[in-house]
Amino acid sequence: MRYALLLGYDGTLFSGWQRQGKGERTVQGELERAASELFGTPTRVTASGRTDAGVHALGQVCHFDAETALPAEKLCLMLNAFLPPDIRVYKSCIAPDGFDCTRGAKRKTYCYRVYTAAAEIPVLDRYAVRILGVPCLQTMQRAADMVVGKHDFKAFCAAGSSAKTTVRTVFSVEIRVRAEKLYTMSEIYVTGNGFLYNMVRILAGELIAVGLGKSTAGLEAALASGNRTCLSKTMPAKGLMLETVEYDAPLFGVQEG
Amino acid sequence: MRYALLLGYDGTLFSGWQRQGKGERTVQGELERAASELFGTPTRVTASGRTDAGVHALGQVCHFDAETALPAEKLCLMLNAFLPPDIRVYKSCIAPDGFDCTRGAKRKTYCYRVYTAAAEIPVLDRYAVRILGVPCLQTMQRAADMVVGKHDFKAFCAAGSSAKTTVRTVFSVEIRVRAEKLYTMSEIYVTGNGFLYNMVRILAGELIAVGLGKSTAGLEAALASGNRTCLSKTMPAKGLMLETVEYDAPLFGVQEG
Numbered sequence: 001m002r003y004a005l006l007l008g009y010d011g012t013l014f015s016g017w018q019r020q021g022k023g024e025r026t027v028q029g030e031l032e033r034a035a036s037e038l039f040g041t042p043t044r045v046t047a048s049g050r051t052d053a054g055v056h057a058l059g060q061v062c063h064f065d066a067e068t069a070l071p072a073e074k075l076c077l078m079l080n081a082f083l084p085p086d087i088r089v090y091k092s093c094i095a096p097d098g099f100d101c102t103r104g105a106k107r108k109t110y111c112y113r114v115y116t117a118a119a120e121i122p123v124l125d126r127y128a129v130r131i132l133g134v135p136c137l138q139t140m141q142r143a144a145d146m147v148v149g150k151h152d153f154k155a156f157c158a159a160g161s162s163a164k165t166t167v168r169t170v171f172s173v174e175i176r177v178r179a180e181k182l183y184t185m186s187e188i189y190v191t192g193n194g195f196l197y198n199m200v201r202i203l204a205g206e207l208i209a210v211g212l213g214k215s216t217a218g219l220e221a222a223l224a225s226g227n228r229t230c231l232s233k234t235m236p237a238k239g240l241m242l243e244t245v246e247y248d249a250p251l252f253g254v255q256e257g
Numbered sequence: 258m259r260y261a262l263l264l265g266y267d268g269t270l271f272s273g274w275q276r277q278g279k280g281e282r283t284v285q286g287e288l289e290r291a292a293s294e295l296f297g298t299p300t301r302v303t304a305s306g307r308t309d310a311g312v313h314a315l316g317q318v319c320h321f322d323a324e325t326a327l328p329a330e331k332l333c334l335m336l337n338a339f340l341p342p343d344i345r346v347y348k349s350c351i352a353p354d355g356f357d358c359t360r361g362a363k364r365k366t367y368c369y370r371v372y373t374a375a376a377e378i379p380v381l382d383r384y385a386v387r388i389l390g391v392p393c394l395q396t397m398q399r400a401a402d403m404v405v406g407k408h409d410f411k412a413f414c415a416a417g418s419s420a421k422t423t424v425r426t427v428f429s430v431e432i433r434v435r436a437e438k439l440y441t442m443s444e445i446y447v448t449g450n451g452f453l454y455n456m457v458r459i460l461a462g463e464l465i466a467v468g469l470g471k472s473t474a475g476l477e478a479a480l481a482s483g484n485r486t487c488l489s490k491t492m493p494a495k496g497l498m499l500e501t502v503e504y505d506a507p508l509f510g511v512q513e514g
Binding site (some may be wrong): 006008009010057058059076077080086087088089090092117118119120121122123124125127173181182193218241 | 263265266267293296313314315316333334342343344345346347348375376377378379380382383384438439497501
């Protein structure tokens with residue numbers, strides 16, 4: 001039987017999603033250890049997509065196959081008993097026929113967060129990156145609108161990717177800027193049918209650069225030429241959060257987004 | 258010469274503000290060590306108010322006395338060079354004549370954060386406490402309005418306080434409830450001229466209980482009788498954040514709140 005999980009993690013102390021060699025702490029490694037202990041047999045866990053070292057997840061989706069008499073909706077609580085507190089499974093269910101959490105993912109939403117302040121703010125700095133200057137919301141949103149649609153995002157892909165095609169569809173990019181007394185928080189929400197390696201971190205870096213005064217010529221050239229060097233540098237991992245993953249039908253009720 | 262600092266800290270790994278015995282990591286201990294190293298002489302640092310173990314600060318204000326030729330506005334950066342990353346000084350300046358950051362504090366704002374979700378959410382759980390059930394915003398706000406004004410808050414004071422009087426003025430209590438896809442976040446902002454030991458954590462616990470269905474009779478009785486047992490239990494430290502401290506005149510420009 002195949003099961004689906006809705007879960008989140010604080011990526012700070014993980015070497016990313018993907019299981020690695022001994023001594024590397026990974027989300028997949030912890031989940032597979034927990035599932036293997038719970039079911040008493042080696043269990044592989046697959047995610048909707050791998051997240052890099054230091055990237056966080058609010059609403060990741062996974063699946064695994066297991067033979068168990070335990071009730072599906074209780075598996076989340078039982079897995080949590082074997083997991084460290086920086087991973088928590090929110091919901092579990094029997095997956096629909098033919099479900100594959102990776103291939104079935106239709107829409108993913110990531111958020112990249114930066115803040116502007118006189119110095120690093122400790123209570124923000126775990127999930128956002130401090131930048132110098134307040135980016136202009138309208139300028140960022142106009143630039144963001146240029147990447148919406150089906151494009152070849154080759155320029156937004158870090159070296160070392162094994163993707164077969166670099167064409168992706170971005171459904172929306174929504175910028176939110178919120179001025180508080182001690183800081184200004186800028187959030188870039190990107191929803192697409194899939195993302196290339198480092199794509200959101202490269203896009204976020206370019207949109208922030210444009211919001212701070214860079215011309216959109218680099219962004220236009222990147223989309224036209226596929227040349228990575230037109231764009232700003234990749235933003236750090238800690239500002240990135242996988243927010244939600246969506247499938248053709250809701251898996252866990254209305255809440256998974 | 259007296260100097261004032263605007264700073265913040267992540268309280269997770271601190272045994273509170275106040276310097277303690279060897280082996281206890283405190284914010285005051287770290288700041289005094291940093292200032293003593295910078296100035297080459299033992300330096301005492303005073304805060305607007307002590308925060309308990311595990312309580313966070315977005316905008317704490319401190320002062321210290323030092324003889325130095327270093328420019329006042331650069332002291333924040335220099336102190337940061339001696340501080341761990343979970344404490345950051347945002348601004349520094351020469352304090353106004355007669356300034357005392359404790360006695361001079363006219364308004365303090367704390368925020369208590371709780372969230373409702375199917376399980377603990379790792380990326381929220383450092384600065385907020387998970388509760389069961391979504392509290393009703395309107396019910397909480399009506400109860401919150403009952404504590405606004407000058408009252409004897411004796412019932413809201415944990416045992417062991419050395420306060421001379423338990424009368425305090427609460428200027429405002431503002432409740433915000435925000436429903437997201439995977440959770441609902443409830444924030445209780447309390448502004449007053451000062452707070453008793455655990456007062457915000459006790460008040461937050463009672464307002465949440467009322468928001469979840471408890472009658473306001475306990476709150477009314479607590480205000481009338483001063484009896485701690487009328488109220489719900491003290492909420493955990495990690496949900497509490499010292500947001501801002503205000504003085505008669507702005508110390509660091511407009512930003513300190």
